[in-house]
Amino acid sequence: xxxxxxxxxxxxxxxxxxxxxxxxxxxxxxxxxxxxxxxxxxxxxxxxxxxxxxxxxxxxxxxxxxxxxxxxxxxxxxxxxxxxxxxxxxxxxxxxxxxxxxxxxx
Amino acid sequence: xxxxxxxxxxxxxxxxxxxxxxxxxxxxxxxxxxxxxxxxxxxxxxxxxxxxxxxxxxxxxxxxxxxxxxxxxxxxxxxxxxxxxxxxxxxxxxxxxxxxxxxxxx
DNA sequence: ACATTACGTTAGCTGTAACTTACCGTAAGT
DNA sequence: ACTTACGGTAAGTTACAGCTAACGTAATGT
Numbered sequence: 199x200x201x202x203x204x205x206x207x208x209x210x211x212x213x214x215x216x217x218x219x220x221x222x223x224x225x226x227x228x229x230x231x232x233x234x235x236x237x238x239x240x241x242x243x244x245x246x247x248x249x250x251x252x253x254x255x256x257x258x259x260x261x262x263x264x265x266x267x268x269x270x271x272x273x274x275x276x277x278x279x280x281x282x283x284x285x286x287x288x289x290x291x292x293x294x295x296x297x298x299x300x301x302x303x304x
Numbered sequence: 305x306x307x308x309x310x311x312x313x314x315x316x317x318x319x320x321x322x323x324x325x326x327x328x329x330x331x332x333x334x335x336x337x338x339x340x341x342x343x344x345x346x347x348x349x350x351x352x353x354x355x356x357x358x359x360x361x362x363x364x365x366x367x368x369x370x371x372x373x374x375x376x377x378x379x380x381x382x383x384x385x386x387x388x389x390x391x392x393x394x395x396x397x398x399x400x401x402x403x404x405x406x407x408x409x410x
Numbered sequence: 411a412c413a414t415t416a417c418g419t420t421a422g423c424t425g426t427a428a429c430t431t432a433c434c435g436t437a438a439g440t
Numbered sequence: 441a442c443t444t445a446c447g448g449t450a451a452g453t454t455a456c457a458g459c460t461a462a463c464g465t466a467a468t469g470t
Contacts, residue, residue, distance in 0.1 A: 212309070268389060
């Protein structure tokens, strides 16, 4: 599976989005990420592994802690994927809306 | 669940991404979307319902056909969500990379 | 050396999302 | 009116994602 796909699938889960949004506040260790979330700490670890494989987060060891932060490369992959649709879909959409009056061909 | 979340969850599924990417070629009826996909036609209908609820596709009736097309509003919702991360994460990322030499404070 | 803290990993359970099959309504052609 | 094509919906099954509990490991403090 390509990277954009993994990133989209990763952010498709509610809990992972919660973790990811928590990381927006800055780099944090696992325990702090788990604090307040409705799932256990090991669950957060599993989610972080998925996010890491998707290129969405990066981690660095800091003593006994492991600090995670957002990796912009995963975000870039998604944005690139989205941009493939933008132009074409906008054209199609506008064309469809504007052709409300004429529907007599074919 | 907010709209951006629904859109992300919708595109998190492989089959739905396949349908969505097929729509990049332009508006198409359901049978044509199902053609070539590894799932049955009813399955495609179910996926289209999810995509529609997420604001990612729009449909119009055309005789006995029902033509689907990409709805740019869903794409816009995802893009807006992504943009919330862009600036902050880039700063954090660069700050972390650049502070490789100094790790003696705190 | 021992205890403790912080995480990752594994095994096993469970809810649910995705799928198929079957069915029904509707639009259009003959 | 009958038929055919198109597609949404319901019911039922199944594979897997996400969770917890338990365990293992590495680093730090005392």
